[in-house]
Amino acid sequence: MEAEDDAAGAMIDDGDDEIRANGETQRHRPIMSGEQLDVEAYAALYTGRTKISRLLFLADKCGVVSMQLEALRTAYDEIKKGENTQMFREVLAKIDGRLGPNYDPDSAWSDAVDRRAELRKEKLENELNAYRTNLIKESIRMGYNDFGDFYYAHGQLGEAFKNYIRTRDYCTTTKHIIYMCLNAILVSIEMGQFTHVASYVSKAEQSQDALDPVTIAKLRCAAGLAYLEGKKYKLAARKFLETGPELGNNYTEVISAQDIATYGGLCALASFDRAELKSKVIDNVNFRNFMELVPEIRELINDFYTSHYATCLEYMGNLKANLLLDIHLHDHVETLYEQIRNKALIQYTHSFVSVDLHMMANAFNTSVTGLERELEALITNDQIQARIDSHNKILYARHADQRNGTFQRVLQTGSEFDREVRAMLLRANLIKHDYHLKASRKH
Numbered sequence: 001m002e003a004e005d006d007a008a009g010a011m012i013d014d015g016d017d018e019i020r021a022n023g024e025t026q027r028h029r030p031i032m033s034g035e036q037l038d039v040e041a042y043a044a045l046y047t048g049r050t051k052i053s054r055l056l057f058l059a060d061k062c063g064v065v066s067m068q069l070e071a072l073r074t075a076y077d078e079i080k081k082g083e084n085t086q087m088f089r090e091v092l093a094k095i096d097g098r099l100g101p102n103y104d105p106d107s108a109w110s111d112a113v114d115r116r117a118e119l120r121k122e123k124l125e126n127e128l129n130a131y132r133t134n135l136i137k138e139s140i141r142m143g144y145n146d147f148g149d150f151y152y153a154h155g156q157l158g159e160a161f162k163n164y165i166r167t168r169d170y171c172t173t174t175k176h177i178i179y180m181c182l183n184a185i186l187v188s189i190e191m192g193q194f195t196h197v198a199s200y201v202s203k204a205e206q207s208q209d210a211l212d213p214v215t216i217a218k219l220r221c222a223a224g225l226a227y228l229e230g231k232k233y234k235l236a237a238r239k240f241l242e243t244g245p246e247l248g249n250n251y252t253e254v255i256s257a258q259d260i261a262t263y264g265g266l267c268a269l270a271s272f273d274r275a276e277l278k279s280k281v282i283d284n285v286n287f288r289n290f291m292e293l294v295p296e297i298r299e300l301i302n303d304f305y306t307s308h309y310a311t312c313l314e315y316m317g318n319l320k321a322n323l324l325l326d327i328h329l330h331d332h333v334e335t336l337y338e339q340i341r342n343k344a345l346i347q348y349t350h351s352f353v354s355v356d357l358h359m360m361a362n363a364f365n366t367s368v369t370g371l372e373r374e375l376e377a378l379i380t381n382d383q384i385q386a387r388i389d390s391h392n393k394i395l396y397a398r399h400a401d402q403r404n405g406t407f408q409r410v411l412q413t414g415s416e417f418d419r420e421v422r423a424m425l426l427r428a429n430l431i432k433h434d435y436h437l438k439a440s441r442k443h
Contacts, residue, residue, distance in 0.1 A: 002145045020064060036320050037062075039070040043078075045256035049152075049190055050327075052087060057327045059094060073285070076103050077155055083117060084155040085110045117154055124150060141170035148183060159189045161196075174210035177203070185222045190256055194229040197222050217247035221255050223326060228263060233336065234271035240264030241280055245289045261290040263329060265297040269304055270339035274347065277305055299427050309367050316340070345374060348383055348396060357393040 039058065043051055055075040059068045072095050079088045092105050128143035144166045151160035153194040164183040169364065171177045181204035184437075188196035201223045204211070211219075224239035241264050268281045281287060281301060296315050303312035316337060323333050346364065349355055361371045375395060378384040386397045 007174045017195065034298075036064065036067060037325060038072060039067060041076050043071075046252050048253035049084075050253055050255075052084075052091075053190065054327050056091070056094070061325050061330065069095075073099055073103065080106075080109065083113050083153045084114050086155040098116060113307050117150075120150060137172060141167045141172075141176065144170070145179075145183070149189075152183065152187060157187050157191050161191070174207040177216060178210060182218065185219075186254065189225060194226040194228075196228040197355060202370075213244055214245040214250050217244045218251050218254075220244075221247065221251055221260065222291055224260075224263065225255070228328060228332065229268065231332065231335070233332075233339075235266040237264055237267035237271055238280075241268065241287050243286075243290070246285055257290055258293045259326075259328075261287075261294040261297050262323070262326075264321075265291065265294075265301055266329075266336050266340070269301060270336045276304070277301070304340070304344065307348065309348060309363055312344070313341065313365060317426070342374075342378060342383065345378060348387060349375075349384055349397065353397050355397060356397040356399075360395070 002233070037058070042058070046054060046093055052075050055071045055078070056086045059071040062071070063066055072091060074398040075091050076088075076095065076099070079091060091274070092103075095103055097104075118181075124143070124147055128147065131143045143185055144163045148160045148163035148167075151157070151163060159183060162353035164180060164187060167176070167180050171180060173384060181200040184200045185197050185204075187193070188200065201219050204219055220243045221388070224236045224243070227233075227236035227239060239258050243260050243264075247260070249257070257287065264287065265281065269279060272280065282305060286296075291301070292414050296319055300312045302314065302318075303309070320337070324330050345364070348360060355379060357371055357375075361368045364371060366374075371390060375384065375386070375388060378387055379388070386395050
């Protein structure tokens with residue numbers, strides 16, 4: 001491999017540990033094993049409906065019977081703490097008697113919950129009607145909120161959303177508006193309506209003076225999820241990176257602190273250039289607090305930045321199976337991984353005049369044939385300015401002829417100057433011969 005200069009040559013890396021002159025390894029860290037997800041630890045990160053939704057998603061997607069049954073068992077236990085009999089029946093259908101008599105249909109519990117729900121609903125309707133009669137705005141607002149909470153607890157998300165939105169006409173302070181927006185955002189995320197999420201985040205952010213740090217952090221998380229769903233990875237990364245440490249465990253009904261690190265880190269790797277990765281991710285003190293919770297994300301970002309691509313890609317490979325079980329990230333894993341790998345290939349070739357494909361294939365843990373196909377696609381898309389010598393297995397960079405480029409720019413500048421001078425002379429002659437005045441007199 002021939003470098004452009006000594007500094008560039010120093011960047012040659014085959015992805016393994018750097019070796020000091022005396023033969024000792026300069027760096028060594030164990031690679032995360034691709035072990036099965038700990039369902040109990042995973043579930044402990046969340047609360048409320050999203051905890052159950054994530055467990056059910058995990059059960060559907062994991063493909064491992066033991067993990068599936070553990071997720072269903074945990075979901076069953078969690079549902080029994082609430083009042084959502086609809087979701088309870090869904091879990092029972094998935095369990096299908098495989099967990100023994102302790103996880104049976106429990107009709108007595110379901111019937112009791114449904115009876116209490118009917119009584120509660122009737123009471124709420126009577127109270128709300130009384131508030132409407134008395135025209136007390138605050139009481140009406142709270143009545144609709146109570147109805148929203150009731151429907152949300154029982155899994156009727158559409159009705160919950162409608163009732164939360166109805167409070168808008170009875171909000172008398174900016175805090176009331178923010179509270180309404182947060183409720184609308186929560187239900188919209190559960191329904192997968194991310195256009196609503198973005199809309200209500202924007203509405204809440206209009207009341208900047210009334211926003212506390214925790215609420216700001218929640219809104220940034222919600223906006224990040226909306227951008228992620230829309231595949232706007234750079235915007236999603238910015239929102240997650242801007243999330244303050246005040247979030248802590250205050251939004252576990254939607255997202256965990258570990259998710260902030262994972263979503264933000266991967267979106268940043270896929271969309272940020274090298275300078276942004278350094279300034280906005282690695283040197284970001286606030287985001288570092290989140291990355292400490294997921295060391296694998298921190299290490300793969302550092303490995304990518306320091307050009308240790310084999311180690312970085314190995315981390316990514318080991319994380320992939322579990323990332324595909326994430327309810328928000330699963331649809332984006334393949335795209336993000338492809339973008340990150342392409343960026344690594346581009347970054348690897350950027351500083352060199354020629355690259356030995358055997359060395360490069362070793363650095364990216366792939367075959368020379370597979371690497372050629374990847375490079376061909378990047379060259380075709382003008383992401384790498386190079387050509388491949390397939391016989392000798394060498395990639396040659398195509399560097400622009402600076403002398404010819406300078407000559408072309410000079411010619412272009414001269415042409416533009418000539419055109420501008422001619423235009424000025426024409427204008428001067430028109431003014432000199434009083435052309436505009438004569439034309440106006442004819443009319």
